[in-house]
Amino acid sequence: MRTSLRLNNDLSPAEFCALAEAAEAAGFDQLWVSDDLMLHSATVLLTAAATRTSRIALGCGIFNPYTVHPAELAMTAASLHELSGGRFRLGLAAGAKQFLEWVGIEQRRPLAVTRDAVTAVRALLRHELVDLPGWTDQARLRTAVADVPIYLGAMSPKMLELAGEVADGALPLLYPPEHFPTAKAHIETGLARAGRNPADFDLPACVWLSLDRDRARAEAALADKIAYYGSAFSPYLLERAGLTRADFAEIDAAGAAGDHDRARSLVDARMLRLGIAGDVEDVLLRCRWLVDRGATHLSFGPPLGPDPRAAVELLGAEVLPALGSGEPG
Incomplete structure (x- = not known):
């Protein structure tokens, strides 16, 4: 891995x-x-x-x-x-x-x-x-x-297929992480079109992660990130999570008014599913789902947690060993 x-x-x-x-x-x-x-x-x-x-x-x-x-x-x-x-x-x-x-x-x-x-x-x-x-x-x-x-x-189907055709790897942002099999299929279409070997292509499952031993703190950190970026996601990806840009209208208004606490409070459970937030077991549960569906490269993105340095160290101490990481990059 x-x-x-x-x-x-x-x-x-x-x-x-x-x-x-x-x-x-x-x-x-x-x-x-x-x-x-x-x-x-x-x-x-x-x-x-x-x-x-x-x-x-x-x-x-x-x-x-x-x-x-x-x-x-x-x-x-x-x-x-x-x-x-x-x-x-x-x-x-x-x-x-x-x-x-x-x-x-x-x-x-x-x-x-x-x-x-x-x-x-x-x-x-x-x-x-x-x-x-x-x-x-x-x-x-x-x-x-x-x-x-x-x-x-790449995130759109056509850009994912282009990655399979011309690139050495892809960075498909997965909102939600469960979008991975769909993204993988589009890249494989591009690889096949170009007659390329999938083994030569690096496909990270790029997820947003917020990790902390306190689940509520982890979710709050992810909510801040979603409140800022959520409405900028493509309708295609939001649809994968059962969301639309209109769902973020109140959040955007609160953020524009400088009321970031209210913006964070408006991020609901559906929106939190756009990323992975929680303790070590919460993270392993959803990561193992990705591995079971063919992910050989897991890529963890911000906010990582209320304390990013502590989250990185916790990933190294408890998450990566459990996932069996270690292939050279």
């Missing part, structure tokens, strides 16, 4: 590095960080973590080709690959439409733009010519060839 930890880029470099060290000590195979707009730079966080760790694989989940050009994505990937001693993984996706609109960017043709970004970045990293309109033969990296695995952050 392969395991990974996913963190948000709302952490300071010092906080992120502390958790990176804790994740490596806990036995995680991979550590991923988001690159959401208007927070800390994922590139800076990963650079710092690369100098503070020695074994754990480090990835960005995700960069998007709308705010960062594929040429710069390739430059960043090659540089982090070199700095980390080959531990870097590049996560790409179209990004969140809502966040791109903050800076006046329209998310046009997300599937085609993402496919072209993978094509360009992979060619550049291999010192091959980019076969896309407008690129010249001067568009080549002057750094060493870098064998960087590319993962797609």
Whole structure:
């Protein structure tokens, strides 16, 4: 069983590095960080973590080709690959439409733009010519060839199938975790279409986790995260949990008014099922459900718990051993 930890880029470099060290000590195979707009730079966080760790694989989940050009994505990937001693993984996706609109960017043709970004970045990293309109033969990296695995952050059926066609792995955010078999089937469709071996593809079951020995504290931490992000989820994923964006209207209004306590209190049991919250036994129960349905890589994302460092240590001490983790990342 392969395991990974996913963190948000709302952490300071010092906080992120502390958790990176804790994740490596806990036995995680991979550590991923988001690159959401208007927070800390994922590139800076990963650079710092690369100098503070020695074994754990480090990835960005995700960069998007709308705010960062594929040429710069390739430059960043090659540089982090070199700095980390080959531990870097590049996560790409179209990004969140809502966040791109903050800076006046329209998310046009997300599937085609993402496919072209993978094509360009992979060619550049291999010192091959980019076969896309407008690129010249001067568009080549002057750094060493870098064998960087590319993962797609995919949630929609078509993007999941694209991941199976062109990527080395995927980062399908599972809201709820029980969506895993459906996501896996779409990726397998893409793999079959491209004639690829599923054994060569890394498919983490990416879940939101909030872990604490006190179940109520764990649920409160997850409720805070759901109150902030819930209405930004795609209708497709919300439907999987029996929800719609309209269910979050009161929560959004409370958050916009600065009443975060009320927003948290409005998160109901159905919404909490979007992630996994509770004590060790609660977490193991739902993780084992995923393993029974073919998950060979479990990826735990924020909030992790009211005390993220304690949650990481608890995962390493009691959850990962029970799940039989240990495959290299």
